[in-house]
Amino acid sequence: MEPPPEVVHWMFGVGFLFLGLCLLAEAIIGRDVWRRRAWRAYLWPSIAFLMGVLMWPVMVFYTSSAIHMLAHSAWAQALMLAGGAQLGLVRGKLRSPVWELTLPLALLVSGFAFLIHEQNPWFFSRAAFLHHALGWTMLVGALITLGRAAQPRSPVFNAGFAMIMIATAALLFCDRNVAPIFGHLSPLAGGR
Amino acid sequence: MDAELVRQGAPARARHSWRNTAVSALGPLTALAGLVWALVQPYRITLLDPDKHSFWYLAVQPPLLVMLVGALFHFWVVPGLLSDLEEAEERGT
Numbered sequence: 001m002e003p004p005p006e007v008v009h010w011m012f013g014v015g016f017l018f019l020g021l022c023l024l025a026e027a028i029i030g031r032d033v034w035r036r037r038a039w040r041a042y043l044w045p046s047i048a049f050l051m052g053v054l055m056w057p058v059m060v061f062y063t064s065s066a067i068h069m070l071a072h073s074a075w076a077q078a079l080m081l082a083g084g085a086q087l088g089l090v091r092g093k094l095r096s097p098v099w100e101l102t103l104p105l106a107l108l109v110s111g112f113a114f115l116i117h118e119q120n121p122w123f124f125s126r127a128a129f130l131h132h133a134l135g136w137t138m139l140v141g142a143l144i145t146l147g148r149a150a151q152p153r154s155p156v157f158n159a160g161f162a163m164i165m166i167a168t169a170a171l172l173f174c175d176r177n178v179a180p181i182f183g184h185l186s187p188l189a190g191g192r
Numbered sequence: 193m194d195a196e197l198v199r200q201g202a203p204a205r206a207r208h209s210w211r212n213t214a215v216s217a218l219g220p221l222t223a224l225a226g227l228v229w230a231l232v233q234p235y236r237i238t239l240l241d242p243d244k245h246s247f248w249y250l251a252v253q254p255p256l257l258v259m260l261v262g263a264l265f266h267f268w269v270v271p272g273l274l275s276d277l278e279e280a281e282e283r284g285t
Contacts, residue, residue, distance in 0.1 A: 003248040010254050014261055021218055021265045028214045029277050036276045040269070173254045 005062055006177045013172035015051045019044050020165035027158035041090045049083030052076050071117035078106035078113075100149035104142045107164075111138030122181075125189035126174070129181040134171050137164060215273055219266025226258030 003011070022044045026034040035041040055076035063069035085102035088094035114135030120128040141164035148157035178190040230237050236255050238245040 001247075003252070007248045007252045010252055010257065013254070014257050017222070017258065017261045018265065021222060021261070022269065025215050025218060025265075025269065025273060029211050029273065033276050033280045034273070036280075037272060040272070043269075173258070 002061060004177060006175050008058055008062060009172045009175040012051065012054075013169045015047055015169075016165050016172060017169035019047050020162050020169055022047075023162035023165055024159060027155055027162050031153060031158075035090075042087065045083045045086035045090060047083070048079050049087060052079030052081075052083055055079060067117045067119075071113040074113040075110050078109045082106035097149070097152075100152065101146075104145040104149060107138045107142035107145055111135045111142060114138060120186070120189075123184035124186045126176055126179040126181040126185075128189070130171050130175055134168065137167050137171065140164065141168075212274060212277060215270060215277070219262045219270055222262030222265065223259045224262075226255045226260075226262060229258060230255035 022040075026044075053076075055072060059069055059072035059076060063072055082103045082105075085094065085099045089099055112135070114131050118128055118131035118135070122129050122132050141161065144157055144160040144164060148154065148161055151157060179185070233255070234240065236253060238249050238253055242250060
């Protein structure tokens with residue numbers, strides 16, 4: 001009764017899309033207005049933390065190799081660290097702006113986890129393509145969030161971060177168990 | 193005096209209204225993206241052919257999920273956001 005892997009990716013896509021919309025709205029209206037209601041301030045860090053927690057069962061039930069398992073555990077820890085640190089900052093328990101660096105760190109770790117654990121080239125299969133694309137998206141996201149940590153009120157960096165989350169959602173929604181990418185599918189991946 | 197105030201206030205409101213429009217458009221645009229996706233790839237809407245699919249593929253249909261996220265954001269997050277934004281803009285003008 002376990003959902004197929006592609007379905008799990010789509011469900012995580014829902015989380016990233018909602019996260020992206022919240023961040024985009026915050027970038028448009030500004031942090032002060034967004035945080036006027038407490039529940040809204042906690043919303044996206046809570047979703048990030050929850051997705052980190054939910055990544056653990058994915059790691060346990062869906063990974064077929066050690067490197068795949070390590071990559072999923074790295075994403076779980078990265079999401080929980082970034083979400084938890086943001087929750088602490090919003091609550092006021094954490095005061096140092098250095099905690100903002102957990103976000104670029106999480107994206108950096110996630111990006112490298114994607115790129116290192118994908119052993120096949122871009123056009124091996126759709127999954128391989130998406131791993132490469134997601135890895136580079138995360139690394140660009142790490143640069144954007146580094147800028148966001150330096151200039152927290154910059155609409156460019158805030159909107160950029162939101163777009164990284166929306167792009168991540170789009171890439172996750174594109175995932176299939178076995179599918180070609182732009183007409184390419186290696187016989188080793190199930191192609192003919 | 194009143195006319196002068198109106199003249200001063202009008203550009204300020206116009207300057208801020210784009211935020212209101214942009215935030216209001218996020219949910220509908222997301223739902224529209226899901227609708228376009230469903231029209232381009234109708235086989236993704238597994239409910240149209242329920243006998244051929246297992247539970248998970250019937251429960252999780254990406255185009256419908258995208259529409260659902262757009263609707264959830266629009267009806268749950270946006271109303272309070274707009275009222276707070278209008279309040280902030282009124283204080284600012």
